Amino acid sequence: MSSASLESPANGATGVNPGGLVLNWSDSAYATSYDVYVDNVLRTNVTVSQWTVSPQLAQGSHTWKVLAKNNAGAVTSPTWGFSAAVGPPAAPVSPTPANNAMLTVQPTKLDWADSLGAENYDVYVGTNPTPVRVTASEINVAPADGVRLWRVVANNVNGSTSGAQWQYTLDRTAPTAAYGGQQPAGGATLLDFTVTYSDATTSVDVSSIGSGDISYVVENDDTATATKPTYLGDGRLAVLISEPDAAGGTINIVDESGGLRPVDLPVTVVDIEGAADDTIVYVSLTDGARGIGSVQADAASPAALPLTEGLNDHDPTVSPDGTQIAFIRTETGDDGKEVNTLLTTDIAGGIEVPIIASPRDGVLRSPAWSPDGGRLVVSMTTTGSDGVDIEQVFVIDPAIGAIQVTDDEGAKPEAVWISDGEIAYRLVIDDERNGQIFRVDAPAAG
Numbered sequence: 142m143s144s145a146s147l148e149s150p151a152n153g154a155t156g157v158n159p160g161g162l163v164l165n166w167s168d169s170a171y172a173t174s175y176d177v178y179v180d181n182v183l184r185t186n187v188t189v190s191q192w193t194v195s196p197q198l199a200q201g202s203h204t205w206k207v208l209a210k211n212n213a214g215a216v217t218s219p220t221w222g223f224s225a226a227v228g229p230p231a232a233p234v235s236p237t238p239a240n241n242a243m244l245t246v247q248p249t250k251l252d253w254a255d256s257l258g259a260e261n262y263d264v265y266v267g268t269n270p271t272p273v274r275v276t277a278s279e280i281n282v283a284p285a286d287g288v289r290l291w292r293v294v295a296n297n298v299n300g301s302t303s304g305a306q307w308q309y310t311l312d313r314t315a316p317t318a319a320y321g322g323q324q325p326a327g328g329a330t331l332l333d334f335t336v337t338y339s340d341a342t343t344s345v346d347v348s349s350i351g352s353g354d355i356s357y358v359v360e361n362d363d364t365a366t367a368t369k370p371t372y373l374g375d376g377r378l379a380v381l382i383s384e385p386d387a388a389g390g391t392i393n394i395v396d397e398s399g400g401l402r403p404v405d406l407p408v409t410v411v412d413i414e415g416a417a418d419d420t421i422v423y424v425s426l427t428d429g430a431r432g433i434g435s436v437q438a439d440a441a442s443p444a445a446l447p448l449t450e451g452l453n454d455h456d457p458t459v460s461p462d463g464t465q466i467a468f469i470r471t472e473t474g475d476d477g478k479e480v481n482t483l484l485t486t487d488i489a490g491g492i493e494v495p496i497i498a499s500p501r502d503g504v505l506r507s508p509a510w511s512p513d514g515g516r517l518v519v520s521m522t523t524t525g526s527d528g529v530d531i532e533q534v535f536v537i538d539p540a541i542g543a544i545q546v547t548d549d550e551g552a553k554p555e556a557v558w559i560s561d562g563e564i565a566y567r568l569v570i571d572d573e574r575n576g577q578i579f580r581v582d583a584p585a586a587g
């Protein structure tokens with residue numbers, strides 16, 4: 142077995158940067174591993190012909206050598222020397238919040254990636270010329286709304302390196318909107334109107350929606366009614382068009398020019414939802430049975446694809462990534478009482494997964510996915526011993542189960558996610574179905 146032939150850093154080299162320093166040597170014939178010595182101290186044993194020095198060496202003179210080893214013994218290389226000199230640190234990068242980010246939630250800290258060779262950092266916040274010095278690559282903040290500037294300078298004994306000037310905009314107040322007051326003329330097929338949005342935080346005022354803003358597509362009159370508009374992308378909508386007093390209708394695609402294209406299916410459709418890849422999820426009604434299926438909006442010959450197996454499946458809601466649906470199945474038990482079950486299944490086809498069932502004669506309705514697609518919110522109604530209906534909102538978390546998030550009296554027919562941590566629901570306050578909107582915190586995901 143021959144000795145290892147040292148390669149770099151070269152013997153007698155000066156000004157070697159110790160940051161990320163790699164010792165390299167050529168392979169030794171028949172060697173199975175190598176002992177690496179730095180400053181006459183065994184630092185590691187490796188099976189390849191290089192090693193990244195860690196921890197980083199201090200400035201000054203250093204020596205190194207390598208022992209090639211196998212079962213028969215070891216052969217040492219010559220000892221080489223070099224001089225390490227630390228230069229200025231690397232520039233700070235990868236800010237959080239990201240540069241030019243628009244935030245609606247106040248950040249509690251600013252951070253960035255560690256800079257190679259940095260011993261500390263000077264953080265300049267806003268226009269304040271006096272920095273805050275920190276040793277970790279983060280700083281706590283509590284900014285007010287507005288455009289916020291910040292910059293980080295990495296320091297060590299050999300110099301300083303500044304990062305770029307970063308900024309983010311914090312805006313926790315919704316803009317105001319003023320309608321231009323335009324009214325449609327009798328018999329007109331277009332309505333031009335303006336809505337001016339004013340944002341005091343960002344000083345951005347936008348007058349939106351110009352000529353030909355709203356196009357007449359389907360008139361809701363005594364011959365046809367258009368409901369359930371669902372955006373498909375590329376300027377297209379899917380709408381459900383039905384005749385007066387009809388149990389359901391047909392799906393129609395509305396293109397950018399306002400043209401209608403019916404999607405001919407051998408079923409009566411009573412509800413639609415949009416999904417991914419031009420897929421429309423629908424609820425059909427056939428001989429009193431409700432079922433859920435899907436159809437491709439762009440198909441030359443649309444085909445109905447059943448998605449669920451029940452005789453009374455309804456209230457589908459599509460997951461944020463467009464790959465799953467949650468829905469409610471209503472079944473009647475031997476005692477004549479109805480049970481509602483919340484289930485999920487893949488839009489591409491798959492096994493139905495029961496999530497939660499209501500008590501006997503209880504009602505589940507209006508499921509909705511959380512923005513991250515990991516949880517569901519649903520309204521559940523039961524009848525108390527006094528005969529009074531009690532409806533509350535529940536969050537369904539697969540890792541935890543059903544968690545009740547409301548306890549006030551009154552019907553709560555709809556609940557939606559504002560964010561992954563907050564839910565809004567409508568509380569009916571009188572017999573005429575007048576209501577109020579409330580917010581409630583959602584439990585943390587399990």
